[in-house]
Amino acid sequence: MLAAVSIDRGDSHIESAGTWNRACRHIAVFLWWAAERGLAAKRIDAKKIAKDPIKYFMSECDAKLWDEDLNDDGNAFAAARYDTYLRQIDQRGTALGFDGYRFKLDAKTNSYFFGVLDGLHAEWHEVHAPKKKKKPASRAKPKKKKKA
Numbered sequence: 001m002l003a004a005v006s007i008d009r010g011d012s013h014i015e016s017a018g019t020w021n022r023a024c025r026h027i028a029v030f031l032w033w034a035a036e037r038g039l040a041a042k043r044i045d046a047k048k049i050a051k052d053p054i055k056y057f058m059s060e061c062d063a064k065l066w067d068e069d070l071n072d073d074g075n076a077f078a079a080a081r082y083d084t085y086l087r088q089i090d091q092r093g094t095a096l097g098f099d100g101y102r103f104k105l106d107a108k109t110n111s112y113f114f115g116v117l118d119g120l121h122a123e124w125h126e127v128h129a130p131k132k133k134k135k136p137a138s139r140a141k142p143k144k145k146k147k148a
Contacts, residue, residue: 007078010063017101025105026089027065028057033117039074081120088116
């Protein structure tokens, strides 16, 4: 069995964030989004995390996002775009006059970050999604028309 790989951890952010809530919110939003989009592991409850993403993440995931919290597609996406997502959070915070840990978890913010993640995922998916194979053209001879 392979060891779990850490994607992000609240304890990595606690010093900069100042509180566990702030240290975990960007990770919780990512996991919530992944659950809503079918990219989380089956054990992640999309309905429960939607009610209180930070509380769910802290209690159910011990404030750590591991590769085992996502499915294969979720892990591939996270490996490719999670850092870009973090930069987007920092840029958004700077544009609003605060750091990336101080954003409010409200409908406007959720919509913004879900939109960011949806955009990053669509861009990634276009490049990395398995290409559908075209069906070969039929080799059957066309039927002859009957004379009238």
